[in-house]
Amino acid sequence: MQTQAIDDKELNERVAILHRLRELLLQQRRKFQEYLTVLEKQETTIDGEDMDKLLAHTELEQKIIGNISELQKVIKPMEDLYKAAYPDNQTEIPVLQADLSQLQTRILLQNEKNRSALRLHINSVRSKINALKNPYAKTRSVYAHSAQTAAAINIQV
Incomplete structure (x- = not known):
C-alpha cells in the first residue's frame, strides 16, 4: 500500500476542518442536552x-430548536469536508456523532412522553368542561317575550 505525502498546507486545512467540526458537534451536543433538560422540566x-x-x-x-436547526445547516457542509479530508474516519468525530444520535433518541422519547401527557391533560379538561352543566340552560331569559303576554289591550273609557 502506497502512502501519499501531505504538504503542510493540506495538513493544516485538514486539522482546521477537524477542529471546527468537532467544535460544532460539541456545541450541538450542548444544545441537545439543554433541549432535553427543558423537555424534562416541561414534563x-x-x-x-x-x-x-x-x-x-x-x-x-x-x-432551542431554531438554534439546533441553524447549527445543523453549518454542520452538514463541514461533515462533507471532513469526509473528503478523512476518508478513513479514524478520529473522534464518529464517537461524537454516535453520542448525538443517542441524545436525539432520548429527546424524541421525552418529546413523545410530553405529548402524551398533554393529550391526556387536554382530554381531561375537555371532559370536565363537558361535565359542567349550565344552570340557566332550561330557564327563560328575563328579556324574552312571554307567550302569556297579551297582543292587544282593550281600553274602555
Whole structure:
C-alpha cells in the first residue's frame, strides 16, 4: 500500500476542518442536552398543570430548536469536508456523532412522553368542561317575550 505525502498546507486545512467540526458537534451536543433538560422540566410542569410555566417552556423549546436547526445547516457542509479530508474516519468525530444520535433518541422519547401527557391533560379538561352543566340552560331569559303576554289591550273609557 502506497502512502501519499501531505504538504503542510493540506495538513493544516485538514486539522482546521477537524477542529471546527468537532467544535460544532460539541456545541450541538450542548444544545441537545439543554433541549432535553427543558423537555424534562416541561414534563413536571405538565403534571403540575402550571400553564404559565408550560408556555415559557414551549417558547424556550422553540428557540432551542431554531438554534439546533441553524447549527445543523453549518454542520452538514463541514461533515462533507471532513469526509473528503478523512476518508478513513479514524478520529473522534464518529464517537461524537454516535453520542448525538443517542441524545436525539432520548429527546424524541421525552418529546413523545410530553405529548402524551398533554393529550391526556387536554382530554381531561375537555371532559370536565363537558361535565359542567349550565344552570340557566332550561330557564327563560328575563328579556324574552312571554307567550302569556297579551297582543292587544282593550281600553274602555
